[in-house]
Amino acid sequence: MTTSLNELEAQLATLKQVATKAIAATDTLEQLEQLRVGYLGKKGQLSQILRGMGQLAAEDRPRIGSLANVVKESLQASLDGKRSYLQEAQIQAQLESETLDVTMPGVYSPIGRVHPINSTIDRVLDIFVGLGYTVATGPEMETDYYNFEALNTPADHPARDMQDTFYLPDGNLLRTHTSSVQIHYMEDSEPPIRIVAPGRCYRRDTVDATHAAVFYQIEILAVDEGLTFTDLKGTIKVFLEEMFGEDLPIRFRASYFPFTEPSAEVDVQWQGRWLEVMGCGMVDPNVLKSVGYDPEVYTGFAAGFGVERFAMVLHQIDDIRRLYNSDLRFLQQF
Incomplete structure (x- = not known):
């Protein structure tokens, strides 16, 4: 079955929309890494879509290649932004959990003496x-x-x-x-x-x-x-x-x-x-x-x-x- 230019364009548009929403919804760095591999990895969805370029006419391939780069750059930017956000949130959570409340009474430790x-x-x-x-x-x-x-x-x-x-x-x-x-x-x-x-x-x-x-x-x-x-x-x-x-x-x-x-x-x-x-x-x-x-x-x-x-x-x-x-x-x- 051959893949037409319009179908590849539609697949790329759908990939961008779905992936952008998934990236925005993730809340851990581990999940974010899984999304990156699933969408942009060597065996990811973008690579699978690009395999259909071989069935296009020679004059249509540059158009799909250019569009794929735009989608890839967009998703990469979304991944980088989300990663920065999650890392900052993780640091902030750690700071809050380790914050010492100086207004609380300390644990008493008696001072030793020399025998x-x-x-x-x-x-x-x-x-x-x-x-x-x-x-x-x-x-x-x-x-x-x-x-x-x-x-x-x-x-x-x-x-x-x-x-x-x-x-x-x-x-x-x-x-x-x-x-x-x-x-x-x-x-x-x-x-x-x-x-x-x-x-x-x-x-x-x-x-x-x-x-x-x-x-x-x-x-x-x-x-x-x-x-x-x-x-x-x-x-x-x-x-x-x-x-x-x-x-x-x-x-x-x-x-x-x-x-x-x-x-x-x-x-x-x-x-x-x-x-x-x-x-x-x-x-x-x-x-x-x-x-x-x-x-x-x-x-x-x-x-x-x-x-x-x-x-x-x-x-x-x-x-x-x-x-x-x-x-x-x-x-x-x-």
């Missing part, structure tokens, strides 16, 4: 870093050598009775002090050294108002030529005055530690009585030998203290257990 143990550690480290010390850390699980033997505390030493603690099946143990950090650091460094070592420690202490089985400790170590007990005492005095103020009564008492000689304990006035807050002393020559230092050339001093004790004095806390109970009524005071 008194952490704030005390930060305060101590700030002081010692200001004095030229380097922060050093080490593992909480230690070998017997680093926790005891290298610190002049062999297996048969009576001082172990106070610290024999949590042993693991493989023979390792949970460290009882951060003194082990000093051994690690000295093995890897040459004098002069000045370090401050914070960390968590474990002992089988009976829990009461001033003792805990798990606690935080900070130790300092200085090794150099010519260091004396006077340097140790002066360092501790400056530190405690920076920590608690110059009017806090302080006293040194002779004591014993296997890794320092001579040794002392330091007390501060707390709630009308003396409270031990730290131990200190000159590094025992055997400890220096264990890390390869010559005790005839170098001397050193060390000191260690429990962070919880310092927090108790600093904030006038009457029971160490309050620091671990996670009671917000208590913690919100800081």
